Amino acid sequence: MDLLQLKYFQTVAKLEHMTKAAHALQIAQPALSVTIARLEEDVGVPLFNRTGRNIVLNEYGKAFLERVTRALNELEAGRQEVSDLSGSEFGYVSIASTFMSKRFCNRLASFAQLYPKVNFQLTQTTNENAKLRLLESGEVDFIFTIKKIERPDIVCVPLVEKDIFLAVSPVHRLANRGTVALEELAGEPFINLKADESIQEFCHAMCLKRGFAPKVVCTCDSSQGLVNLVSAGFGVTFFPSPGRQKPNSPFVLLKVEDFDYKSFLYLAWKEKRYFSKAALYFREYVIHQSKVKKKRNRFSTVR
Incomplete structure (x- = not known):
């Protein structure tokens, strides 16, 4: 068992795909397969469950990966310390x-x-x-x-500390308003950002207190995608901002009445x-x- 085997195993374990791992490591797939097989022989147990071309970490592999990750991190920390x-x-x-x-x-x-x-x-x-x-x-x-x-x-x-605003398209019916009451948003199509779970939970709870549940029409992974969808008029969203409307902003920020929440x-x-x-x-x-x-x-x- 050597260091290279452990690094190869870590990559294969993360991707759970031999071809993708070989591409990431920039080596031939047969050579990677042989390396993993030799490592399993050294360990004494199979580390993956294999079904056709698919490989999945088994119970032994998960336990071994945890130790390998810890060991490689310690070795890297040692290298950095010596360098320092x-x-x-x-x-x-x-x-x-x-x-x-x-x-x-x-x-x-x-x-x-x-x-x-x-x-x-x-x-x-x-x-x-x-x-x-x-x-x-x-x-x-x-x-x-x-x-x-x-x-x-x-x-x-x-x-960073930010307040929560309502972001709407420049041509939205509320765009010329400085503030908006939460009750006015009943029935509005909402766009959520998957990463902002804590903000979504708070906003959802506040809407329920006002007697309605947000009508979520889209959930996206990308913040840029969220901005594009709002600016296109696809829906509105609760948006964290320092409070200053940027020049040439693709959307309009409105203050929500009785909305006391800080995003950090x-x-x-x-x-x-x-x-x-x-x-x-x-x-x-x-x-x-x-x-x-x-x-x-x-x-x-x-x-």
């Missing part, structure tokens, strides 16, 4: 996030300009629990999450984990930039 001790600035930051918005990407680009030798490993998922599992397993350094994680082993720092974006990490210099620099940079932005927002509000 040697004075090298090389390293990477691993992040899991739901959105890859223009603002998010610009922030990464700004950091990269300050630290050009740092590389990023980005994982995008709309599932908050999946992000938490990646953090727990040590597969990522940080996650950006809309759910506050209240656990003693995880640090969760709020970065958090940066979370495991407290007892070795962080490379690159990861520490990134954490400091993100938190600092959020504080600068909050000060600017307060100043613009006062003016």
Whole structure:
């Protein structure tokens, strides 16, 4: 059993597809199949259930994957620590996030300009629990999450605070209104974003208190898709925003009366984990930039 076998096994276990895994690893599929077979021979049990071309982790494989992931993460942390001790600035930051918005990407680009030798490993998922599992397993350094994680082993720092508005098309019947009562939205077609489960739950509960259930006509994975659908007049949506209507915005934001809810974006990490210099620099940079932005927002509000 060697390190390469374990890395190959980890990839196959995640994808549960030999052809896709071979493509991701950039090796021939027969060679990958032989490597996995030899690993199973070393372990002494089959790690996958095979049905034709399909492979699925079995009970042994799931238990082995958990240990392999932990071991590979520890080895990578050791490599990074040695690199830091040697004075090298090389390293990477691993992040899991739901959105890859223009603002998010610009922030990464700004950091990269300050630290050009740092590389990023980005994982995008709309599932908050999946992000938490990646953090727990040590597969990522940080996650950006809309759910506050209240656990003693995880640090969760709020970065962005937003109010919830109603977003409508510029030609919607309510578009010229500054505010809207929740009761006026009964019967309106709603578009939901799959990632915003906590916002959806709150808004649904508030609508029920007003005597109606939101008429959801579409649920989408992409925030850009949500924006396009609303701007096209397909439906309306509850939308988190700092409160300032952007110039040339594709939709109109309306304040909802008696709607007291704040949406937060958090940066979370495991407290007892070795962080490379690159990861520490990134954490400091993100938190600092959020504080600068909050000060600017307060100043613009006062003016």
